[in-house]
Amino acid sequence: MQLTTPPILLQVAQLACERDERCLFSGLQFSVRAGEIWHVKGPNGSGKTSLLRQLAGLLPVDKGDISFPAEKSLLYIGHKLALKEQLTANENLAWLTALSTPSTDQQRYSALAKVGLRGFEESLVAQLSAGQKRRVALARLHLQTAPLWLLDEPLTAMDQEGIKDQQGWFSEHLKKGGAMVFTSHQDLTIDGVKVIDLSTLEEARV
Amino acid sequence: MMSFMFAIIRRDLLLVMRYPAEMLNPLMFFVLVVALFPLGISPEASLLSQVAAGIVWVAALLATLLALDILFKADFADGSLEQLLMAHQPTWILVLAKVIVHWLISGLPLVLLSPLVASMLFLPAEALPTLMFSLLVGTPTLSLFGAVGAALVTGVKNAGMLISLLVLPLYIPVLIFGTGAVAAAAQGLPVSGYLAYMAAMLIFALMITPWAAAMALKVGQMQG
Numbered sequence A: 001m002q003l004t005t006p007p008i009l010l011q012v013a014q015l016a017c018e019r020d021e022r023c024l025f026s027g028l029q030f031s032v033r034a035g036e037i038w039h040v041k042g043p044n045g046s047g048k049t050s051l052l053r054q055l056a057g058l059l060p061v062d063k064g065d066i067s068f069p070a071e072k073s074l075l076y077i078g079h080k081l082a083l084k085e086q087l088t089a090n091e092n093l094a095w096l097t098a099l100s101t102p103s104t105d106q107q108r109y110s111a112l113a114k115v116g117l118r119g120f121e122e123s124l125v126a127q128l129s130a131g132q133k134r135r136v137a138l139a140r141l142h143l144q145t146a147p148l149w150l151l152d153e154p155l156t157a158m159d160q161e162g163i164k165d166q167q168g169w170f171s172e173h174l175k176k177g178g179a180m181v182f183t184s185h186q187d188l189t190i191d192g193v194k195v196i197d198l199s200t201l202e203e204a205r206v
Numbered sequence B: 001m002m003s004f005m006f007a008i009i010r011r012d013l014l015l016v017m018r019y020p021a022e023m024l025n026p027l028m029f030f031v032l033v034v035a036l037f038p039l040g041i042s043p044e045a046s047l048l049s050q051v052a053a054g055i056v057w058v059a060a061l062l063a064t065l066l067a068l069d070i071l072f073k074a075d076f077a078d079g080s081l082e083q084l085l086m087a088h089q090p091t092w093i094l095v096l097a098k099v100i101v102h103w104l105i106s107g108l109p110l111v112l113l114s115p116l117v118a119s120m121l122f123l124p125a126e127a128l129p130t131l132m133f134s135l136l137v138g139t140p141t142l143s144l145f146g147a148v149g150a151a152l153v154t155g156v157k158n159a160g161m162l163i164s165l166l167v168l169p170l171y172i173p174v175l176i177f178g179t180g181a182v183a184a185a186a187q188g189l190p191v192s193g194y195l196a197y198m199a200a201m202l203i204f205a206l207m208i209t210p211w212a213a214a215m216a217l218k219v220g221q222m223q224g
Helices: A048-056 A091-098 A107-112 A129-144 A161-174 A199-204 B002-018 B023-038 B044-070 B069-080 B080-086 B089-121 B126-154 B160-186 B192-224
Strands: A007-017 A024-035 A038-043 A064-065 A074-077 A148-152 A179-183 A194-196
Touching: A007 A048, A007 A179, A007 B023, A024 A048, A024 A064, A024 A179, A024 A194, A038 A199, A048 A074, A048 A129, A048 A179, A064 A194, A074 A129, A074 B080, A091 A107, A091 B002, A091 B044, A107 A129, A129 A161, A161 A179, A179 B089, A194 A199, B002 B089, B023 B044, B023 B089, B044 B069, B044 B089, B044 B160, B069 B080, B069 B089, B069 B126, B069 B192, B080 B089, B080 B192, B089 B126, B089 B192, B126 B160, B126 B192
Parallel strands: A038 A179, A038 A194, A074 A148, A148 A179
Antiparallel strands: A007 A024, A007 A064
């Protein structure tokens, strides 16, 4: 049986990143196809977050090229979660989704239930724990339809149960033809995770 | 495009309602500054009525400046700005939404409070409509120019002073025409010329500042 190769969602060619006159990485090359999951690894300060921000269009690309052969539709959850402390979980999701795919109260309640926050829908984010805050941000994964996810340290502050749940959401997203790039110091147990190791890249360059 | 703008305005007004101190500080400042002048100079009506226009306008200008610092700062700090910039929407709409909120919580209350402070300074009654109208046209201009300054210093810590330095030169024409109009009205002279200039400044600011602030925001975010 002939399988057609899935379409490329993101293509990176000869990408380099320089911050404060220090070269973090260079010659980075990979392409992300639908159904693929990419794990960006590297020690602290190796440029994981910078790479993700470059992909998201939040950092300038001086050298190399980032292109989106299909429609450019991203869901980026950064180190900073973009949550307003004085708003409730539900209100935060309301404004965040209004920027791309507006959602209803019902959809947001069910997304919050999926991330284990049933009963916290109308709690102020300020009153939630670090892990719960991250869960509120991750509820966007269930509300927005962008095929390409860029997640910066999504496993931080999550309990074992939460990490297991997340892997489930990731696999589901990949099965639906989505793709994702994430950074983490922790390995996932999903099959077929592709790795971008920024530390080996550094050595290769030197 | 409009729904994007309304989403931001709704969110920010909700935030102001949850945390009203941010809005009340500049207004308190405005009323206090004006209230202190009669104590500092002289309570004499004839003297105060001469300087009333200038005092009210300077206080309004400084109150606007005080509220500027918070325009983009919180959004930058908590990562909201990243999400807003990533939405497939022109950034100038984001700026415009922010300016509208800034004006609603700083400019508009100043216009509404102006009869109170004008009476504290014995401003002639016939000059009051002109004062209110000049503030109504002038404060949005202050908010618009201020947005450029606030956008330029996003990500800079303790930038309050820097914003003032950047923005004050742009505020001076508004101040001159604003006080000029009220002084003319107090003397029974025609004011339409002054107000027309102020309206022209507002239109000019509307045309260029959302675009300029959008550019500044993008550059600031890229550095952050």
